[in-house]
Amino acid sequence: MSVVGAYGLQRALELGLTRSEYELIVDRLEREPGTVELAMFSLLWSEHCSYKHSKLLLRTLPSEGRYLVMGPGENAGAVDVGDGWALAFKVESHNHPSAVEPFQGAATGVGGILRDIFAVGARPIAVLDSLRFGEPESERTRYLLDRAVGGIGHYGNSIGVPTVGGEVYFEGPYEQNCLINAMCLGLVRHEALIRSAAAGAGNLLVLFGAATGRDGIGGASVLASAELGEGDAAKRPSVQIGDPFAEKKLMECSLELLERDLLVALQDLGAAGLTSAAVEMASKGGVGIDLDVSRVPLREEDMEPFEIMASESQERMLAVIEPSRLDQFLAVCLHWEVGAAVIGEVTDSGRCRIFDAEETVGDVPLSVLVDACPLYELSPELPAHQIYPPPERTLHADDPADVLLALLASPNIADRMPLFEQYDPVVQSRTVRRPGQADAAVLELPQGSAIAVAIDANGRRVAADPYRGTIETVLECVSNLACVGAEPLGLTNCLNFGNPEKPHIAWQLTESIRALGDACRALEIPVVGGNVSLYNEGPDGPIYPTPVVGIVGALSDPARAGRLGFAGEGDAIALVGPFAPAIAASELAKLRGQALPSALPEIDIAAVTATQRTIRDAVRAGTLHSAHDIAEGGLATALAECCLAGAVGAEIELEEWSEAVLFGETPGCFIVSGAPSALRQLDPHTPHQIIGTVGGTRLAIGAGETSIDIPVERLRQANGSLAGLFA
DSSP: OOOOOHHHHHHHHHTTOOHHHHHHHHHHHTSOOOHHHHHHHHHHTSHHHHOTTTHHHHTTSOOOOTTEEEOBTBSSEEEEEETTEEEEEEEEEOHHHHHHSHHHHHHHHHHHHHHHHHTTTOEEEEEEEEEEESOTTSHHHHHHHHHHHHHHHHHHHHHTOOEEEEEEEEOGGGSSSOEEEEEEEEEEEGGGOOOOOOOOTTOEEEEEESOBOSTTTTIIIIITTSOOOTTGGGGGGGSOOOOHHHHHHHHHHHHHHHHTTOOSEEEEOOTTHHHHHHHHHHHHHTOEEEEEGGGSOBSSTTOOHHHHHHOOOSSEEEEEEOGGGHHHHHHHHHHTTOOEEEEEEEESSSEEEEEETTEEEEEEEHIIIIITSOOOOOOOOOOSSOOSOOOOOOOOOOSHHHHHHHHHHSTTTSOOHHHHTTSOSOTTSOEEEOTTTSSSEEEEOTTSOEEEEEEEOOHHHHHHOHHHHHHHHHHHHHHHHHTTTOEEEEEEEEEEOSOTTSHHHHHHHHHHHHHHHHHHHHHTOOEEEEEEEOOOEETTEEOOOEEEEEEEEEESOGGGOOOSSOOSTTOEEEEESOOOOBOTTSHHHHHTTOOOOSOOOOOOHHHHHHHHHHHHHHHHHTOOSEEEEOOTTHHHHHHHHHHHHHTOOEEEEOSOOOHHHHHOBOTTOEEEEEOHHHHHTSOTTSOEEEEEEEOSSEEEEEETTEEEEEEHHHHHHHHTTTGGGGO
């Protein structure tokens, strides 16, 4: 083994590498790495880029399906949506940057996911967000929420991509470490899809887009691959700075270059900047690269070579082109006012060589830089006791009407429209169902059919039971699609967890990924790609384990896309699905200050999927006038939400009356409305019962002599509790 110097080791540790990793690098190189080389290793071997604590687990996920067009390993996955069109989609996190600088952290999170989509040749058509913050009474939460939502709206609205849906939840464990997950969808013709693998010795590497500065240096290796703690404000220089107008020009330029068939390969510059983009392109193509940092356009003077290679400046792309196409390439860039420079070429050396004009500042075999990164097997251990403290009790009432109003006003159930109003949901004129109208967003496709998309997570229930909680998350997302009549085509995910080197976090991650695989196999949904965000911890402990899933689905007739609001006076209301509600880990349990249980109830996936199929088919047939799945807050809350969305009352008569029946939570149940004769003809193999009628101005729920009777307007007042956060 080669000798490890104290100075080199110290630098490696500062950059996030471990002692054993540095020793492995020295051994494989048969020397100590230089400054540029060490920076590149620290970036590519970081958790954020290498997935070294999760890759072995991710390989167990199913990635094949009949609609799959492009699977894991590319900038985004893609599924077939008919008539020669593919839908590319992906979800990614920008958690640590947003916890440090929420406006730019969230804005550049949107910018990064947009580039992932047009990097495969697709035009972005929609964005969704999954957000987590501490309790809204916290000054820090209100600051992070206001700035993060502002950043998302600023970037998406400016670039002209609608934000069509999403979710936001408030829980104590996210107080210090908020979660900002952004999902993007894009449309592309099958033949226009492009991959990122470099090819062709002698072909040129062209960097185009914004100039390179010092923003974002160390973001992947230090900021995004370590726990947050004291002194986080000092990390603000590691947060990237976004310019949506520059990205708009870059997007149009990239799509025109692809349309003109001028590219061999294309890659966006995100985490680890030029290092990641160039090295991954070469590695995927089995080629080498020569790159000259002196040819990289800079916006700051005297940048060192390692800074240029590590910079995470936004709005940049890296292309491989044939030399004969250079003039045409530059002409397109000039038209869109996008800077471009040839910074290197593809070689057949299998090495990554970095030059600073005539000086060689890095020369490493790609096999060492990429393939030698160690992958770690986790050491999961079931924790001996619940690691999350009980929430503070905020509800002391027992009267069912008071409980319902408290649930409707609770931060995790209250109306999200004050948040969604910060975003433009209809730009591009594709949106058929926008936030508040249905359980999933619906977008019309060029051929006249439509796609639906939903994004879901429930960290509290996953914290209680990582396996069953994750299965519930997948089922919830599919239920949302069923409510608009969509058949699921593919799934993307963002796995947000704490420090995987801790046994109890390793157990959460292992169980959650096992559940994700089992659920997707049962539902026959391929995982097309995703993202892992680990080390989400603050001084008070880890976040709730939060696997976020985004699923896209197809429906043939956008005019028949379902709605959640009760629609017609006199319509019958039915409860559909296997109804076995429980209070444990519910929203009511949180308001009551109850500790998390050690497990959630068993789930009959077959029964739930059969119910989802029944709902989907009935919506497509036009049998149902509304459909809404029962989620947070249980049956009574779902009924209230249907009344609020339809601005109409309902009279409900239940066979059984208990707190669990009214407010307990269970996956796979739905509230639907329609003509009484149509509801009686729902699939007889699916449990369903007519429980009421649409009409009036009050929600009345009764069972014998016990009842809830509340004006819809009073429900609306309670449900509007978040309005003050965006005043």
